[in-house]
Amino acid sequence: MMQTIRLTTAQALIRFLNAQYIHIDGNEFPFVEGIFTIFGHGNVLGIGQALEQESGHLKVIQGKNEQGMAHAAIAYSKQMLRQKIYAVTTSVGPGAANLAAAAGTALANQIPVLFLPGDTFATRQPDPVLQQIEQEYSAAVTTNDALKPLSRYWDRITRPEQLMSSLLRAFEVMTDPAKAGPVTICIAQDVEGEAYDYDETFFARRVHYVDRKLPTTRELTGAVALIKASRHPVILVGGGAKYSEAGDILKKLSEKHHIPLVETQAGKATVEYTFANNLGGVGVTGTLAANKIARQADLIIGIGTRYTDFATSSKTAFDFEHGQFLNINVSRSQAYKLDAFQVVADAKVTLEQLASLLEGYTSEFGNQIQELKAEWDQERERLSQITFNRTDFTPEVDNQFDQAALNEYADALQTELPQTTALIAMNESIPADSIIVGSAGSLPGDLQRIWNPSITNTYHLEYGYSCMGYEVSGALGVKLAAPDQEVYSIVGDGSFLMLHSELVTAIQYHHKINIILFDNAGFGCINNLQMENGGGSYLCEFRTRDNRILNIDYAKIAEAYGAKSYKVNNIKQLQDALADAQQQVSSTLIEIKVLPKTMTHGYESWWNVGVAEVSDHESIQRVFAAQQEKLKTAKQY
Numbered sequence: 001m002m003q004t005i006r007l008t009t010a011q012a013l014i015r016f017l018n019a020q021y022i023h024i025d026g027n028e029f030p031f032v033e034g035i036f037t038i039f040g041h042g043n044v045l046g047i048g049q050a051l052e053q054e055s056g057h058l059k060v061i062q063g064k065n066e067q068g069m070a071h072a073a074i075a076y077s078k079q080m081l082r083q084k085i086y087a088v089t090t091s092v093g094p095g096a097a098n099l100a101a102a103a104g105t106a107l108a109n110q111i112p113v114l115f116l117p118g119d120t121f122a123t124r125q126p127d128p129v130l131q132q133i134e135q136e137y138s139a140a141v142t143t144n145d146a147l148k149p150l151s152r153y154w155d156r157i158t159r160p161e162q163l164m165s166s167l168l169r170a171f172e173v174m175t176d177p178a179k180a181g182p183v184t185i186c187i188a189q190d191v192e193g194e195a196y197d198y199d200e201t202f203f204a205r206r207v208h209y210v211d212r213k214l215p216t217t218r219e220l221t222g223a224v225a226l227i228k229a230s231r232h233p234v235i236l237v238g239g240g241a242k243y244s245e246a247g248d249i250l251k252k253l254s255e256k257h258h259i260p261l262v263e264t265q266a267g268k269a270t271v272e273y274t275f276a277n278n279l280g281g282v283g284v285t286g287t288l289a290a291n292k293i294a295r296q297a298d299l300i301i302g303i304g305t306r307y308t309d310f311a312t313s314s315k316t317a318f319d320f321e322h323g324q325f326l327n328i329n330v331s332r333s334q335a336y337k338l339d340a341f342q343v344v345a346d347a348k349v350t351l352e353q354l355a356s357l358l359e360g361y362t363s364e365f366g367n368q369i370q371e372l373k374a375e376w377d378q379e380r381e382r383l384s385q386i387t388f389n390r391t392d393f394t395p396e397v398d399n400q401f402d403q404a405a406l407n408e409y410a411d412a413l414q415t416e417l418p419q420t421t422a423l424i425a426m427n428e429s430i431p432a433d434s435i436i437v438g439s440a441g442s443l444p445g446d447l448q449r450i451w452n453p454s455i456t457n458t459y460h461l462e463y464g465y466s467c468m469g470y471e472v473s474g475a476l477g478v479k480l481a482a483p484d485q486e487v488y489s490i491v492g493d494g495s496f497l498m499l500h501s502e503l504v505t506a507i508q509y510h511h512k513i514n515i516i517l518f519d520n521a522g523f524g525c526i527n528n529l530q531m532e533n534g535g536g537s538y539l540c541e542f543r544t545r546d547n548r549i550l551n552i553d554y555a556k557i558a559e560a561y562g563a564k565s566y567k568v569n570n571i572k573q574l575q576d577a578l579a580d581a582q583q584q585v586s587s588t589l590i591e592i593k594v595l596p597k598t599m600t601h602g603y604e605s606w607w608n609v610g611v612a613e614v615s616d617h618e619s620i621q622r623v624f625a626a627q628q629e630k631l632k633t634a635k636q637y
């Protein structure tokens with residue numbers, strides 16, 4: 001006879017989360033590490049009660065902002081290579097709505113995470129409850145419906161027994177590398193507390209097997225033929241290569257067959273930059289070396305990449321007329337891109353099998369890979385040495401601010417530090433196993449170009465959604481995943497202002513993070529974008545109504561929360577602050593005032609952005625015309 005146990009829906013949920021295991025490459029461990037919570041009336045008496053009564057092995061962390069804690073959960077999963085997750089529970093209404101930006105982040109980046117927002121009453125007896133939107137055309141629509149397009153799987157629980165089939169679907173989705181993404185299960189607040197006689201077998205230890213999908217003989221034969229026929233193949237390392245842990249075999253193949261590696265943001269640090277054939281980031285924010293080699297490629301071997309506009313320079317980075325594509329990806333829809341020959345399989349095993357079939361093959365790049373790398377390393381050296389002067393300084397982003405404007409910033413922020421110089425100095429000062437976390441603004445571009453990781457999986461960039469606010473929250477998630485490594489949030493002033501609430505959570509729970517805040521008093525990269533495209537400097541600088549540049553004391557903000565903070569405006573101070581911060585046990589913030597327009601720029605890249613087709617500015621008309629010309633050279637789809 002079936003054994004049952006009487007539990008509330010929320011108690012059943014927590015019991016189930018405790019029993020989920022994942023099995024990868026012979027290792028088996030719990031899949032759900034913990035749960036972030038912000039309680040409100042939509043979850044405190046259901047999920048809150050269940051956790052208080054019996055949370056099991058789950059680590060329970062109180063967040064400060066729903067987007068922030070969800071970003072921390074995403075970063076945890078990303079840093080754990082999608083092998084473990086945190087769940088996130090929120091109240092109903094605004095608490096749930098605050099998940100939206102994070103859900104988009106998880107979906108675009110293909111990161112598994114479990115969102116558990118409360119929902120309005122299933123009985124509808126007290127309707128409209130506090131925070132119910134009361135949509136006139138349907139009582140069935142709640143705030144949570146806004147999360148549907150942002151979830152890989154979405155469900156609403158209005159009866160306790162629905163939980164069982166819903167959770168099974170949820171975990172199947174989250175543990176499938178081809179489908180990985182956010183799952184949202186909305187539970188009506190009255191149903192969370194409602195009891196049901198659950199079949200006990202539902203709570204038995206359940207193992208989710210993640211087997212590596214093997215390539216077929218047809219796929220392997222086709223891939224080998226393409227590579228052997230190619231004279232100048234280039235490997236594009238995407239995030240899928242990192243999640244598949246394909247770094248070692250990538251190096252082996254690259255070395256043996258003399259094939260250069262170029263990287264996307266998500267793929268960076270799958271292989272360390274110190275590996276001789278790694279030419280770094282490619283595309284809009286790519287290195288000159290990677291962009292030059294990409295254009296020469298007659299075969300692009302895309303491994304676990306989504307081919308976003310940044311990686312492909314809006315489909316101009318490659319010679320589409322003469323080059324072919326070979327895509328290795330667990331996702332069939334991703335493998336289809338750019339008319340590629342498709343290998344729908346795990347990256348690591350596919351490369352291992354290819355290795356044994358490519359005996360005797362060598363590309364015709366000769367010395368070129370090393371020459372391009374040396375040329376780029378020299379350019380990086382130049383970027384590390386830039387010094388400001390008050391009479392004839394030419395910043396990297398040229399022809400936008402004149403000398404007077406740059407001097408005004410130097411005076412207002414009391415600094416002469418260029419961003420590139422500071423970033424490279426930091427790269428060279430902190431321990432090699434430190435993990436850096438970033439997401440939005442001008443810093444991701446600089447990081448992709450000039451941050452040289454010498455240890456794998458120490459570069460954590462969320463650049464699928466490039467969501468401001470991820471930087472600080474994400475650092476907390478990364479610290480949870482890698483407690484023994486120093487974690488650095490690399491954040492602009494704009495992103496910091498948008499969301500840094502989880503700094504408090506980091507301090508509260510003694511999960512040390514270091515925030516490196518680059519303050520250029522504005523939305524710098526967007527200011528570059530508007531001016532580069534013929535516009536003026538319009539509402540992207542942080543100025544008062546009487547046009548004074550804002551000088552905010554960010555160090556004081558962090559200090560008020562309880563972090564150790566530093567203010568620096570030269571390299572020596574930065575190095576001293578980094579050294580001191582490393583000795584601290586609690587979280588730190590280093591505020592670096594940097595000059596605008598001193599981020600990296602150019603390197604034969606192009607980005608297709610919407611420029612006004614008609615305008616009364618001649619400069620915009622010129623940019624529009626130039627853009628139409630450039631578009632003629634781009635692949636259309």
Ligand SMILES: Cc1ncc(C[n+]2csc(CCOP(=O)(O)OP(=O)(O)O)c2C)c(N)n1
Pocket residue numbers: 101440441442443465466467468469491492493494495496520522523524525526
């Ligand atoms: C949530 C969110 N809102 C808006 C944007 C658009 N956006 C991208 S970068 C940026 C400005 C970033 O400013 P800051 O963090 O100071 O970096 P900077 O470019 O100055 O280095 C904006 C508004 C975004 N990426 N994410």
Ligand SMILES: O=C1C[C@@H](O)[C@H](O)[C@@H](O)C1=O
Pocket residue numbers: 439440441442444445466467525526
């Ligand atoms: O609009 C954007 C422009 C990019 O340069 C920036 O890195 C990104 O955050 C963004 O949203």
Ligand SMILES: [Mg+2]
Pocket residue numbers: 492493494518519520521522523524
């Ligand atoms: Mg800024």
